Amino acid sequence: MTFILGIDPGSRLTGYGIIRTDGRQHTYVASGCIKLTLTASMTERLQQIFMSLQEIVKTYSPHEAAIEQVFMHQNAGAALKLGQARGAAIVALADAAIPVAEYSARQVKQSVVGYGAAKKEQVQHMVRVLLNLSGVPQVDAADGLAIALCHANSRQNVGKITAQQLLVRGRFRRGRLR
Amino acid sequence: MTFILGIDPGSRLTGYGIIRTDGRQHTYVASGCIKLTLTASMTERLQQIFMSLQEIVKTYSPHEAAIEQVFMHQNAGAALKLGQARGAAIVALADAAIPVAEYSARQVKQSVVGYGAAKKEQVQHMVRVLLNLSGVPQVDAADGLAIALCHANSRQNVGKITAQQLLVRGRFRRGRLR
Numbered sequence: 591m592t593f594i595l596g597i598d599p600g601s602r603l604t605g606y607g608i609i610r611t612d613g614r615q616h617t618y619v620a621s622g623c624i625k626l627t628l629t630a631s632m633t634e635r636l637q638q639i640f641m642s643l644q645e646i647v648k649t650y651s652p653h654e655a656a657i658e659q660v661f662m663h664q665n666a667g668a669a670l671k672l673g674q675a676r677g678a679a680i681v682a683l684a685d686a687a688i689p690v691a692e693y694s695a696r697q698v699k700q701s702v703v704g705y706g707a708a709k710k711e712q713v714q715h716m717v718r719v720l721l722n723l724s725g726v727p728q729v730d731a732a733d734g735l736a737i738a739l740c741h742a743n744s745r746q747n748v749g750k751i752t753a754q755q756l757l758v759r760g761r762f763r764r765g766r767l768r
Numbered sequence: 769m770t771f772i773l774g775i776d777p778g779s780r781l782t783g784y785g786i787i788r789t790d791g792r793q794h795t796y797v798a799s800g801c802i803k804l805t806l807t808a809s810m811t812e813r814l815q816q817i818f819m820s821l822q823e824i825v826k827t828y829s830p831h832e833a834a835i836e837q838v839f840m841h842q843n844a845g846a847a848l849k850l851g852q853a854r855g856a857a858i859v860a861l862a863d864a865a866i867p868v869a870e871y872s873a874r875q876v877k878q879s880v881v882g883y884g885a886a887k888k889e890q891v892q893h894m895v896r897v898l899l900n901l902s903g904v905p906q907v908d909a910a911d912g913l914a915i916a917l918c919h920a921n922s923r924q925n926v927g928k929i930t931a932q933q934l935l936v937r938g939r940f941r942r943g944r945l946r
Binding site: 632633634636637639640660664665666667669670671672673674675676677678679680681682683684685689690692 | 810811812814815817818838842843844845847848849850851852853854855856857858859860861862863867868870
């Protein structure tokens with residue numbers, strides 16, 4: 591059994607989700623959202639992320655972690671703040687010797703919804719269905735769970751190439767199906 | 769005696785400087801530059817910043833720390849990377865219960881050179897003069913030392929208002945000197 595922690599860091603809210611997987615079946619363990627005190631200083635807020643994740647790691651002992659990869663951001667000021675939150679989160683995991691994988695938002699949506707441009711609500715819905723939850727999880731928590739699910743699915747594929755991937759590779763290599 | 773750690777974080781190099789101050793006189797203790805392994809993953813690099821600063825904190829036991837404040841950045845991608853490095857650095861200090869002050873580049877230059885738009889070389893030169901060093905420190909280390917010096921000078925002013933500040937306040941309050 592492998593425990594996977596998925597994290598969606600932000601400068602105001604950091605969503606997280608923990609799932610358990612045997613390689614085939616994924617089970618819900620926990621999820622939530624670290625709400626940062628907006629009146630607190632930047633340093634205190636980063637410390638809140640760091641300490642909350644340390645607490646989560648202590649409680650659930652995840653074996654692996656996954657975080658959303660960020661490519662571009664319109665606003666440089668927002669990118670700096672998001673970067674600081676990500677840095678604090680990643681360091682909390684690295685300090686506990688937990689390997690951290692990165693996935694783009696597109697990869698997460700593709701893996702969970704089957705469609706890379708899926709909307710937030712679709713992600714929430716599919717997280718509920720895939721983990722057999724009684725209700726729709728809060729949006730940031732759902733993102734954390736979706737990232738964990740994406741990693742669980744990617745781990746399965748490590749070392750094996752699916753028939754579909756072979757087909758696509760063949761297509762692009764030769765210009766026609768082999 | 770107060771030990772102050774100044775940090776200039778970056779996604780490739782993180783400069784640092786430690787000075788000792790009795791409130792009036794500032795003495796050089798140490799300085800250097802954390803060079804990140806560029807072939808390492810982003811997670812590993814953030815961990816390098818975090819662990820190196822933990823080591824520095826352990827070695828020199830600084831009472832206070834100061835970091836350069838970043839306002840705007842042209843490139844959002846670069847701002848994200850810089851933010852991650854800052855997040856990792858700040859969390860290393862916060863985790864050791866060291867208060868972190870922030871100063872803009874302008875404030876640092878004003879404090880050390882006496883001119884907010886001073887060039888890198890002028891900062892390096894004044895750091896050498898102020899700390900009575902036998903040679904010019906490496907540019908990132910000089911920035912770390914400059915930030916520490918800026919904090920040392922600002923600490924002195926806490927609670928006391930200089931004659932010049934009073935003058936300026938008077939001017940703005942009444943429209944004429946009192």
